[in-house]
Amino acid sequence: MVEVARKYVFDFDSTLTQVEALDVLAEMTLQGKSNKDEVVAEIQHITNLGIDGEISFTESLEKRIKLLDAHRDDLDRLVTELRKKISKSIAANKEFFDKFSDDIYVISCGFKEFIDPIVAEYNIPPDRVYANTFKFDEDGNIVGFDETNVLATHNGKIECLKRLDLDGEVQVIGDGYSDYVMREAGIADKFFAYTENVHREKAANNADHVAPNLDEFLFVNDLPRNISYPKNRIKILLLENVHHDAFENLSEDGFSVELVKHSLTEEELVEKVKGIHVLGIRSKTQVTPKVLDAADKLLVVGAFCIGTKQIDLEYAKKRGVVVFNAPYSNTRSVVEMAIGQIIMLMRNIFTRSTELHQGQWNKTAANAHEVRGKNLGIVGYGNIGKQLSVLAEALGMKVYYYDIEDKLALGNARKCDTLEDLLSVSDVVSLHIDDNKANKNFIGEREINQMRDGAHLINLSRGFVVDIPALVDALKSGKIGGAAIDVYPTEPRINGAFETELQGLPNVILTPHIGGSTQEAQKDIASFVPNKIMNYINSGNTVDAVNFPNIRLPKQQNAHRFLHIHKNVPGIMAHINEVLAKYDMNITGQYLSTDSDVGYVITDIDKDYDKEVMKALRNVEHTIKFRVLY
Numbered sequence: 001m002v003e004v005a006r007k008y009v010f011d012f013d014s015t016l017t018q019v020e021a022l023d024v025l026a027e028m029t030l031q032g033k034s035n036k037d038e039v040v041a042e043i044q045h046i047t048n049l050g051i052d053g054e055i056s057f058t059e060s061l062e063k064r065i066k067l068l069d070a071h072r073d074d075l076d077r078l079v080t081e082l083r084k085k086i087s088k089s090i091a092a093n094k095e096f097f098d099k100f101s102d103d104i105y106v107i108s109c110g111f112k113e114f115i116d117p118i119v120a121e122y123n124i125p126p127d128r129v130y131a132n133t134f135k136f137d138e139d140g141n142i143v144g145f146d147e148t149n150v151l152a153t154h155n156g157k158i159e160c161l162k163r164l165d166l167d168g169e170v171q172v173i174g175d176g177y178s179d180y181v182m183r184e185a186g187i188a189d190k191f192f193a194y195t196e197n198v199h200r201e202k203a204a205n206n207a208d209h210v211a212p213n214l215d216e217f218l219f220v221n222d223l224p225r226n227i228s229y230p231k232n233r234i235k236i237l238l239l240e241n242v243h244h245d246a247f248e249n250l251s252e253d254g255f256s257v258e259l260v261k262h263s264l265t266e267e268e269l270v271e272k273v274k275g276i277h278v279l280g281i282r283s284k285t286q287v288t289p290k291v292l293d294a295a296d297k298l299l300v301v302g303a304f305c306i307g308t309k310q311i312d313l314e315y316a317k318k319r320g321v322v323v324f325n326a327p328y329s330n331t332r333s334v335v336e337m338a339i340g341q342i343i344m345l346m347r348n349i350f351t352r353s354t355e356l357h358q359g360q361w362n363k364t365a366a367n368a369h370e371v372r373g374k375n376l377g378i379v380g381y382g383n384i385g386k387q388l389s390v391l392a393e394a395l396g397m398k399v400y401y402y403d404i405e406d407k408l409a410l411g412n413a414r415k416c417d418t419l420e421d422l423l424s425v426s427d428v429v430s431l432h433i434d435d436n437k438a439n440k441n442f443i444g445e446r447e448i449n450q451m452r453d454g455a456h457l458i459n460l461s462r463g464f465v466v467d468i469p470a471l472v473d474a475l476k477s478g479k480i481g482g483a484a485i486d487v488y489p490t491e492p493r494i495n496g497a498f499e500t501e502l503q504g505l506p507n508v509i510l511t512p513h514i515g516g517s518t519q520e521a522q523k524d525i526a527s528f529v530p531n532k533i534m535n536y537i538n539s540g541n542t543v544d545a546v547n548f549p550n551i552r553l554p555k556q557q558n559a560h561r562f563l564h565i566h567k568n569v570p571g572i573m574a575h576i577n578e579v580l581a582k583y584d585m586n587i588t589g590q591y592l593s594t595d596s597d598v599g600y601v602i603t604d605i606d607k608d609y610d611k612e613v614m615k616a617l618r619n620v621e622h623t624i625k626f627r628v629l630y
């Protein structure tokens with residue numbers, strides 16, 4: 001850690017705190033007044049004009065104080081509110097304020113009456129806070145401000161800093177133009193535009209560096225900090241139009257997130273994945289060894305769906321890339337669609353509907369049946385299959401199921417010992433087996449011939465599970481009475497033209513892989529998967545990872561956390577611990593989980609450590625990835 005002679009000059013409003021204090025004061029004093037909203041909006045407008053240098057600061061202050069209508073007693077309430085509004089990354093980095101207390105100043109066009117008590121908690125005494133002061137009348141009403149204070153004048157911060165005549169490199173950290181001008185005037189050496197709470201174009205465009213949080217500022221200056229690598233430097237790429245909430249959730253946590261509406265080809269992804277730490281996909285994007293080799297920074301792949309066979313899970317593991325999915329979020333959506341399709345098929349609704357669209361009235365009961373009392377055969381009694389079983393029974397169907405695993409029957413469902421048993425008894429067969437490649441052509445000519453004449457087939461699992469030419473023949477011959485198909489052996493990456501031999505056949509419901517595409521499911525996925533991702537990035541938790549040894553970790557305070565992923569070879573833990581011992585690390589906790597290929601060990605150690613240990617741990621033979629958390 002480099003400690004050069006520097007002075008750090010912080011702005012207060014929207015930098016140390018998330019808000020503009022006078023706006024908060026206005027909210028309080030105008031509470032209950034009929035014109036409150038207009039006055040608050042007016043105050044905010046005047047504040048912004050002042051910050052952006054559009055009107056003189058003195059003018060902005062005068063106008064705002066007049067509109068505020070505040071009293072001395074309101075200031076205590078304001079301080080209480082502001083304490084709750086300290087910028088998140090400022091609050092998380094008290095160590096910096098403790099350690100560099102003598103070098104930190106606040107220069108603000110706000111007011112000492114509320115700034116002093118707030119920043120005192122960050123070790124900044126009143127004599128290093130330069131700000132305005134209010135004028136009160138004898139009843140305690142705020143009636144003005146000390147006009148002789150240089151900070152009450154236009155560009156007063158420049159003059160204030162000049163008078164301070166600080167030694168060493170002077171760095172200004174603030175969100176507004178009035179902070180930048182100190183650098184422009186040559187009084188400060190560097191200006192950091194602080195954008196954690198508000199992003200002001202004018203300040204950001206003129207900054208030496210844009211700091212989305214204090215972590216970034218501390219990282220750039222190699223100063224003590226709560227996390228070793230600022231989150232804004234962690235790049236997340238979300239493909240395939242995942243729900244916008246995922247973007248919100250991850251951005252809110254401080255990551256840099258890019259959204260792409262569609263899937264990318266292997267070649268496109270090989271280029272795009274460079275420098276990306278987290279990749280979010282759905283079912284279309286193939287994460288191949290070539291993609292994983294190009295992914296120089298990749299830590300996690302989030303599958304925003306159930307299926308994960310589009311990802312080379314084993315190769316990802318070998319590269320130390322953890323994969324998460326959302327195993328239950330869209331289950332209900334698929335089940336509801338299956339229920340709808342069972343009814344639609346058994347009533348021949350789509351045939352009647354198509355006829356009527358074409359102008360043909362065909363009121364008939366031919367081939368139209370109630371589902372009550374009919375036999376539903378569920379193949380694959382997993383999360384979806386089981387839930388379908390329960391809802392179908394509620395409709396009065398008799399449920400049969402077949403699974404390669406030994407699954408307990410729910411309700412009155414009957415287990416079949418063989419697929420043939422199930423096929424021979426079912427009026428409707430619904431496929432819900434997993435996306436294992438071994439299930440290719442699971443339903444072909446032979447299995448179709450084992451079905452009842454005129455039975456219906458539903459496939460909401462994976463396209464390759466059904467031999468499509470065999471199904472087409474059976475639909476044409478009438479062996480199969482109808483089908484609902486949502487998934488196809490080959491599906492396009494983007495919305496547009498699509499062809500299948502199933503098109504144009506009567507009583508065939510075709511949908512474009514939308515079994516899980518409901519607002520509810522996508523919203524749930526957009527919270528579930530980002531939570532898994534954040535837990536891994538922020539704490540190292542791999543609970544529910546689909547390709548990685550699972551570890552659930554406590555959040556560690558006042559300690560550094562080392563994450564080490566390695567090939568699972570004999571003696572490696574001894575090597576890691578030899579290195580830790582050599583560098584005199586005081587281990588406060590160690591957690592290990594392994595599978596036959598990789599080991600994942602987390603070591604929590606006391607705060608101070610020799611940075612050389614990181615190099616030494618990276619150099620331990622068979623290391624796949626090493627990361628320090630905080």
Ligand SMILES: NC(=O)c1ccc[n+]([C@@H]2O[C@H](COP(=O)([O-])OP(=O)(O)OC[C@H]3O[C@@H](n4cnc5c(N)ncnc54)[C@H](O)[C@@H]3O)[C@@H](O)[C@H]2O)c1
Pocket residue numbers: 306307327330331334379380381382383384385402403404405432433434435436439442460461462486487513514515516517
């Ligand atoms: N259409 C969509 O939009 C959509 C949405 C969600 C899930 N899915 C797909 O639905 C399928 C089921 O999802 P799930 O969450 O219920 O999965 P799951 O893993 O919970 O259940 C799958 C079940 O199939 C069984 N199985 C696997 N191969 C089998 C075989 N050859 N014979 C009999 N049983 C077999 C497994 O033992 C397991 O019980 C998956 O393929 C998934 O990708 C599609």
Ligand SMILES: O=C(O)CC[C@@H](O)C(=O)O
Pocket residue numbers: 282283284304305306307308330516517
């Ligand atoms: O949303 C998708 O692209 C896939 C939906 C479904 O097949 C799944 O695997 O969850």
